Amino acid sequence: MIRFLDIVFSLVGLLIGFPILLLLFIIGIFDTGAPLFLQERVGKGKRPFTLVKFRTMKVNTSSVASHLASITSITRLGRLLRKTKLDELPQLWNVLKGEMSLVGPRPSLFNQEDLIREREIRGVLSARPGITGLAQVSDIDMSTPVLLAETDAKMLASLTISAYFRYILMTFTGKGVGDRVPGKN
Template sequence: MYRAFGKRLIDVTAAAAGLMVLSPLLLILTLLLWFANGGFPFFRQLRPGLHERVFTLVKFKTMNDRRDASGQLLPDSERLTPVGRFVRKTSLDELPQLWNVLRGDMSLIGPRPLLVEYLPLYNEQQQRRHQVRPGITGWAQVNGRNTISWTQKFAYDVWYVDNLSLGLDLKILLLTIWKTIRREGISSATSVTMEKFEGNG
């Protein structure tokens, strides 16, 4: 019952309320990132969602588009602006995804939506992460986020699919708040973001 109806009802109610309550903060962050990124406060990218249906994910943009002499983007660490670093460390960059939740592209809780280019690289078990809507936060995020391996991350995602419940979602929500306060798991050991998934070898 919760998986079929209750989860979506909670998502819509919480996303709508969140967008209304947080609208002043969203406006302030939009203006700050507009100036920090030279007029581009939002990051938009196609991501696969429920049953691998592709949608446009929206986040606050924490990195600028600076390039080297050959026209290639500089490393992430060099493009992360001071404002972007703060927004990212506090996970405020995820707030625009409330709009994706309201639209039905995402859920508050679920496996994180990854890149479309990863779809052909999943094995049969890993593909099961798309049996539920992707989330703003999820079981993998509260168990290491960007500090765990892809193998661990996908195992957590599939475990969530098999054990989805209201109690588990509430636990993930509370752990997310705690992890955000402590700023845990934001960067991997070698990068300010997560290294690309190269497949299972």
């Protein structure tokens, strides 16, 4: 049922959100010259997939987890996109393709070995990664790999249709701050 909801909501979101996506893409061209950010992430079963987001940092920024990035790397448009979570909209494409779910553990980078190990121990990597979830609405980011993996496992063990909608609603209403950049806490 959750996969069905993912398909319906991502398709509707992409269709209805197309004017916003197009506008942000055009503004992003003026902001960084490369409005989309593509990055290989850890997917279900530890398989790689290419995550797509709107770029919020300068083009030459190192490919590290947000909590390791410099605040000076974030562009002016990037600050707005992060604050409103609009940088996540292109991930609806990843959801539609079946690489992600709307709700699930945030996909890590392959160089986040501690987090991957903790998630493997707890079986978290058997699920599709998500755009939002319990950790995100609880202000738990990737800087605390054990707590994050424990929270992800707890969410997956109790994920119901009701919880699915609750996490999405909490995200839309601004609960949680997502992955932090130093100086932005």
